[in-house]
Amino acid sequence: MKLGSYLIWAAVAAVSGLFVLLGYFIPVNLIPVAFQLRLLIMQWAVLLAAVGLFVGLANIFLVHWTKVGEQSEGWPYSAILLIFFLITLMVGLVFGPDSETVRLLFNYVQLPVEATLSGILAISLALAGFRILSYRRDFISVVFVGTAFFVLIGSGPGLIPNDGPGYEFFAGLRNWIAQVAAAGGARGILIGVALGSVVTGLRVLLAIDRPYGDG
Amino acid sequence: MIGINLLGLLVLVLFVVLLIVFIAIGDRWPVSFRKIRGYEALLKALERAVESGERVHLSLGTGSLIGTDSAAAFAGLVVLTEIAKVTSLSDRPVVVSTGDGAMAIVAQDTLRSAYREAGALDRYEPISARMLGPTPFSYAANIPILLESERVSANVLLGAFGAEGALAADFGERKQTFVMAGTEDIQSQALLYAVAEYPLIGEEVFAGGAYLDVSPAHRASLRVQDTVRFIIVGGILIGLLLNLLGISL
Numbered sequence: 001m002k003l004g005s006y007l008i009w010a011a012v013a014a015v016s017g018l019f020v021l022l023g024y025f026i027p028v029n030l031i032p033v034a035f036q037l038r039l040l041i042m043q044w045a046v047l048l049a050a051v052g053l054f055v056g057l058a059n060i061f062l063v064h065w066t067k068v069g070e071q072s073e074g075w076p077y078s079a080i081l082l083i084f085f086l087i088t089l090m091v092g093l094v095f096g097p098d099s100e101t102v103r104l105l106f107n108y109v110q111l112p113v114e115a116t117l118s119g120i121l122a123i124s125l126a127l128a129g130f131r132i133l134s135y136r137r138d139f140i141s142v143v144f145v146g147t148a149f150f151v152l153i154g155s156g157p158g159l160i161p162n163d164g165p166g167y168e169f170f171a172g173l174r175n176w177i178a179q180v181a182a183a184g185g186a187r188g189i190l191i192g193v194a195l196g197s198v199v200t201g202l203r204v205l206l207a208i209d210r211p212y213g214d215g
Numbered sequence: 216m217i218g219i220n221l222l223g224l225l226v227l228v229l230f231v232v233l234l235i236v237f238i239a240i241g242d243r244w245p246v247s248f249r250k251i252r253g254y255e256a257l258l259k260a261l262e263r264a265v266e267s268g269e270r271v272h273l274s275l276g277t278g279s280l281i282g283t284d285s286a287a288a289f290a291g292l293v294v295l296t297e298i299a300k301v302t303s304l305s306d307r308p309v310v311v312s313t314g315d316g317a318m319a320i321v322a323q324d325t326l327r328s329a330y331r332e333a334g335a336l337d338r339y340e341p342i343s344a345r346m347l348g349p350t351p352f353s354y355a356a357n358i359p360i361l362l363e364s365e366r367v368s369a370n371v372l373l374g375a376f377g378a379e380g381a382l383a384a385d386f387g388e389r390k391q392t393f394v395m396a397g398t399e400d401i402q403s404q405a406l407l408y409a410v411a412e413y414p415l416i417g418e419e420v421f422a423g424g425a426y427l428d429v430s431p432a433h434r435a436s437l438r439v440q441d442t443v444r445f446i447i448v449g450g451i452l453i454g455l456l457l458n459l460l461g462i463s464l
Contacts, residue, residue, distance in 0.1 A: 025227065027218035049281045049317050056316020056346035063342045067364070074364030114352040121378055124385040128409040135412055144408060186401050189417040191447060193399045195440040196421025197286035202230055204289060208238075208432045209424075211292045213324030 010207035016041050017205040061085060151177055233442055237435035246425075246434050253395040253413035254426035260369040260393035261301045269368035270307040271298055272361065274383060275322060276374025276398065277314030277351045284375035287399040287420050288318060291373030292325045293433065294423040298371070299329035303338055310365050311344040313374070314354035319346040355379040359386045372396035372411070373420065381406035388412065 019034075020041055028034040064078035064085075088105060095101045129148060132141050154174025203209040264271050275291045278284040295311060302309045311322045322344035330339040347357040361367065370387035372380060376398040384407055387394040396407040397415025408414040418440060424433030457463070 021227075025220040025224040030218070045281050049279060049315075052280065052315065052317025052320060053349065054316065056319050056349065059316065059319055059342070059346050060348075063345045066342055072364065073366070074360055077360050077364070110350075110353070113356065114350070117352045117355060117382060118378070121382050121385075125381060125406065125409060128381075128385065128388075132409055148409075189401055189404070191444065192418030192440075193401070193420070195443055196290070196418045197399060198230055199234065199436045199439050200286045200289050200293075200421050202234060203432060203436060206231070206234070208430070209289065209293060210328070211289060211321045211325050213328045 006210060006213065009212050010210055013210075013212060014205055014207050021205065147177055147181075150174060230439060230443065233439040234432075234435060237438045238432050241431050241435075246438070248426060248437075251415070251419055251422065251426060253397075253415050253419070254423065256393065256413055257369070257371065257395055258427070260395075261298060263393075264307075264368045265302055265305040267368065268306040270365045271302055271309045271369040271371065272365065272367040272387075273298060273309055273311045274358075274370070274372040274374060275311060275313040275315075275318055276372070276376045277354050277379060278318075278375025279315050280317035280321060282375065284399055285318075287397070288313070288374040290421045290423055291371075292322065293429055294371065294373055294427060295322065295325050296329045296332075297423075297427040297429050299326050300333045303330055303333040303335040307366065308338060308340075308343060310361070310367070312347045312354075312358075312361060313344075314346065314348060314351060316346050316349075318374075319344055351377055351379040352382075355382040355386075358383045359390075362386060362390050362392065367392055369393040370395070372398075372407070373415075373423065374398065376400065376403045376407070378403065378406060381410045384411040 020038055022028075023034075023038045028038055061082070064081050066072075067075045067078040068082065088102075091099075091101050091105065129145060132145060150170065151174050154170040154172075154177075200209075204211065261271060263269075273291060273295050275288040275295075278288055280288070295309070298309050309326075311319075311326065313319050313322060323341050326344050327336070327339050330336050347361065348354040362370070367387075367390070370384070370392045372384055372387075372395070376383070376396075377400065380396065380398055380403050384394050384396045388410065393413070394411045395413040395415065396411035397420035398404060398407065399420060404414070404416055408416065421440075422437060424430065425437045428434075
């Protein structure tokens with residue numbers, strides 16, 4: 001790989017990242033200059049993330065504008081999105097983001113749509129539970145479905161009467177699964193995730209991975 | 216010294232030293248990987264997509280670039296470099312989606328670098344990496360339209376997801392596309408396990424770079440993880456033994 005300006009970005013990313021990271025292990029607040037510098041870098045990060053949201057919204061607009069312009073597949077959806085994007089933006093700019101009109105849009109458009117999607121999610125998961133053994137017939141999938149079944153029986157209201165003969169057994173089994181088997185397994189998975197996260201972060205800090213580009 | 220988290224600092228130094236040592240050793244100590252169904256099938260799905268002129272979609276999730284859950288999305292960016300290279304000469308190059316504006320910018324930079332490395336910079340389009348929606352469910356709501364309009368045949372979800380990740384994966388399954396999904400959140404992993412045909416569990420999310428042979432540093436990363444894992448397991452077993460013997464530290 002040719003040497004280039006990426007070395008500057010890599011150096012800036014590595015130095016500022018390691019500086020902030022070391023602040024978690026060394027009490028930088030005892031050194032006022034280091035404390036202020038670390039604070040400044042973190043404030044810049046928050047500020048840049050906010051600018052990122054603005055750029056992201058411009059990106060949404062550009063993507064759909066291009067699709068409408070080229071009349072590519074699904075362009076009517078893009079046109080509808082652009083119209084309501086602009087209407088919402090104008091309403092927000094004219095009446096203010098905390099106004100009653102914007103709140104109405106949020107409460108009667110966005111909230112119901114998101115609630116509907118949550119409802120679809122519940123149905124999708126139930127169907128996926130039934131479907132899982134049709135496309136992944138392995139031991140772990142059988143354990144997964146079996147565990148879900150016993151936990152549902154042990155905790156679902158009305159599935160087994162509280163005074164019924166099997167209630168004590170299934171409630172006990174559910175508690176054992178949740179508190180022993182699931183908790184132990186979750187800790188094992190979390191250790192794996194933590195190790196992976198640390199090494200991935202270190203690769204970025206050491207400029208081995210350069211998501212900010214090489215140019 | 217008072218106030219210094221010496222143990223934390225030592226662990227950090229251990230990670231850095233191991234990473235440098237394993238990168239230096241490189242292929243002189245050959246690596247053998249266990250099979251991960253998802254990554255094996257991904258390579259075939261990429262070939263199929265390129266041959267049939269269909270598109271690959273990579274989702275980096277709905278997490279923020281500066282959030283504590285961004286590591287999975289960075290792992291997704293590593294996978295993106297390889298997918299971008301493989302699909303750079305196809306009729307329909309990879310499309311990347313995210314729920315965070317800053318992450319979309321980073322994805323654009325990653326794509327541009329990958330295309331430059333593949334010698335196909337003229338094929339790079341900034342709108343190939345896009346933000347779909349600023350909230351988790353507005354992001355998920357846009358997925359079916361993306362899958363339909365871009366003619367996606369392979370769907371890779373690697374990033375920070377909540378419950379909306381399961382919806383995104385389910386939309387892919389309903390379209391009968393290849394779906395590989397992984398995230399760092401343990402509850403979302405359970406949802407993805409039920410919905411996606413090729414779920415990634417735990418550290419598998421971070422193993423993409425090594426399995427897709429992105430660079431020797433990624434293979435070294437897996438060795439670092441395994442070494443530290445053995446140290447942790449050893450610590451747990453010693454603690455267990457001492458506890459059984461009635462010795463408390």
